[in-house]
Amino acid sequence: MEIVRENFQRELPYIKEAIEECEFIAIDAEFSGLHTEPNRRTQNTTLEEGYEDLRKSASKFLTIQIGISTFKFDPSNGSYLAKPFNVFVFPTTLTGYSPQGRCFLTEASSLDFLAKNRFDFNKWIYQGVHYMTKDEEEIYARERTKAVNNEMDNIDVDAANTMWLQDVIQRIGEWKNSKQALNFINIQTNSAYQRRLVYQEVRRYWPTELNARGQGGHINITKITEKELKIQQQQRQADLQRDIESCRGFREVIDILSACKKPIVGHNIVVDLAYILAQFVGPLPPTVEGYKKMIHKTFPTVMDTKYVSYTANALKGLAFDSSLGGLENMVGTINFMGCPRIIPHYRHQRYLSRDLAHEAGYDAYITGSIMIRMLALIAKHEAPVPTPLTKLEIQVKKNGKNEKRSYSSKDSKTSKTPKEITKPKKASPPSPSPVAAPAPAPVPAAPKKFSYADIVHRQRAPAATAAPVVVPAPAPPTPVVAAVEEEENEESESSESDYDYIQVSDFPVHEKPFSWQSPSVTTLQNVLHWGRSSHGCINLVSS
Template identity: 30%
Template sequence: MPEITSKNFSENYSQIIDDLQRATFISLDCEFSGLVVNDYSFFDSPADRYNRIRKNVEHYNVIQLGLSAFRYYAENKEFNCTSYTFYLVPPVLYRPTSNIMCNIDSLKFLCKHKFDFNKLLYYGISYLNQKDEENVIKMIDEGSNFVDGYNEYYSKISEWQRGAKVGSELILPIDEEHENYMTDILHLEIRKNFLDLWTYQDKSNVIKIRKITMSEKEKLKTNNNEEITIKKNVFDSILGFSKVMKKLEKLKKPIVGHNIFMDLIMIYKQFFGPLPKSYKKFKENINKVFPVVYDTKYCCNLLKTYVGKKDVWDKNCLSSLYEFFKHGRGTKMVMFMPCVVNHEDYTNMEFHEAGLDSYCTGFCFIKMAYMFSLWDENQKTFNNTSVPLSSSWLFQGTKKMKNHINFSRGKTSCIILDSSDPPDIPLVLLIVRAKNNIHLNVTGILNEITKYTAVDFKSLNNYKGLLAVRNKNKVRYILQQFKDRQEFTVDVYNFWIHSYFGKIIVAVAVLTTSTVVTVAFQKVIRTIKS
């Protein structure tokens, strides 16, 4: 699988764009520098979770991004795939954009899966979001000093300049670890900061410097077409991988990911602009960038409801789903499964390598889309007949999954990017209250209750909290199991009885009713007396 770094990005760029343009759909996967949010809860609405993520991702980055372009060939009735793995780092230009925050858990996770940090840091591809683009263009036009990393070169040049005669030349080797754009910037910086020097490109890692007269310098500066070209090259190099993302936005191809919500948030933040505070606005914005998105995590959750228990995959993780369709029962569930051709050797590759994961995601999407296209809703079974293969069945079978994004362990089952989210999933709320003024042992309580069903806890104070239970059939069992506990009580939550505001409303209602009755009674008494 092609690994794309700053060293081979330019030479592969045209082929990458050509593959994306020809694709029937494009799948993607991201690896992050930090694990942002893990404390998902049944109490979370999509807006709650989005805002929590938004506040935590400012300094985390997508450091590896995989793209797989799947193209359908009608003559062979098969899909062909080309995958790429991109290593990404922010440009070393000015302090606000040159930081990457990592956390230990994420580093350990990436190391476990053999992530190459040297390749990332030495050869990562630059990128900019829209705000940074404006700043960089301004810096290049104004001739601002970009970085402090040229001091060693300035020292060599100054020492040579003092004794050099007009016409003398200095061959300046450039550290090959420098990005191409940094070499171009050095050309501009030398010409600006040394009044009697001019630079020429000699070889890829060498700059030729000549001492000239002031009149020669003025003539060279007048003919500034070369400097315009250099500035364009600088900006193009710094823009880097953002050119690919801009192309994806322009192409409007269907995008496929596995559990893609976090990927969409990070991609938008990193390549397009600041994350809006409004969850609704984020959905609108990301839908403009990628109008058609499919989430294979959502698709596989839905497909589970169509197949028997013996036919399902072990887990909803990508590796389990891929093994199911590549080597397991998924290969035999329906006839004439579409063929996916990829000429890369994945034998020694591991999951959580972004290019491989993007390929596996697209592979599973094709298999599931075909099964959905065979589903007979009336008969509640798959029509085991050959469907004429074309790219149309791919999206016809998954029509109702378009722009539906998996929402794990939350108030609703999914996020819908181009419409309102579905209603909340009904929950049963239980209230847990401590006895004898003793603090609740929340960990101990959850350890016991989660033996029976999945629950989430929301603390109200040290002495009471709410339990959210999604499986209604388990509520009676929980109440029965914990009815005689000495440390705490568990009851079905009632807003009017257990909520502070509910009690206030009831008290006000009772007081109002009592006042009305009293006034009416007094009127009756006065009438009788008169």
């Protein structure tokens, strides 16, 4: 699902719902650049040197597209339901205001790479979702509150505008005291500085009698009563609160991800986290230890597919290429047969049949899918999950009464089928003992659909058609035979069987292929791959 400025507020509750109900979240990001200077990292580059280069880049370049994909296990079919979101982000407010006059760098090679992968730069600029960091939100809220409450600091009047401003004040005063004048007056202004002076003087001389509003090149000033002034102030406060809340923009999604405390998965995620934290949370700390603490505080559980691919024993020798595309090919081999499927939600069919590599939403979706299949294989090798049992619950209708009986594949191979279990045989009625064995009479063929009464009828047929012999009078029929005769009458009225089998539930008891709390998974958490350096990884929870 693509998220832009136009539908962000409408889809925000749905994004929040997807995050709250999922098991884990995969993320990916695209940037305006990666290196402020030529990349000189080697195997001898220290962790501190590499982090300093990353910190500089994350503070000067932008995250321009973010992919978020949620994954939820579906026990009905043993698969994972995915909801990928692809979000364009641009550093402005709803009104186009950029806090602190934000400037950013671009790298020609990065833009060329994005262009070759069909990145829509027009959509990024025109429809990118706005956002602010927490510090920027606080500054913006203070400035807007002062403006709404007419608490702006006074500015000095320069010599070029002194005479003009005196004339404006005189015109406003004459208009206000005239009883025949209209209820408003328009003051023409030529610059933002002149507009600021008009607001300032109206606030100084007539704070509770006049109201000034900017309207396309002029200031509209109207008379106002005390009651109207109070209503306007209340409306302005409501608008202010709504504006402050909306100015957070996409940062609200980052706050939700942080608050949910669920595992965050990424590929080579140490770079993505640096850019996301610097852009939506706050400036990165100057030291590696501070950076590790910032990550762990914001996202308590983080996993890196690249680190897992070359660390887990069950995956040794399977990945010949540790790139995202290489791991995608790896989890599609025969070694991963039996691992759970990943199915996109019906509202998220964008990546079902199209390869959109290097689009953030697609990469997040693929990253999460790779992690699921790798962890499933690890759990299969280290802690096999028992084969689920098939349960079948059958509702039996006998003589107008409902009975429920269960069948499980746990029964031995020689056990009876569900129908054999739920259709017990009834005792045949006693037949008189003949003196001489009569010749067997032909038994009529069984109908296509028959009941227990049909079976009894066929069993009684030989005795009824036998040759007459001298035998004692047969005993009166037992209650069982009477019950059988009643069933025969019922059968003649209806062709349906006496037993109605209603399948209430027929499903495999699927279990999750792995647990985030299992030792084989927890040992892979909070350790991130770290590029071309001698140390190889960064442990977020180590001292």
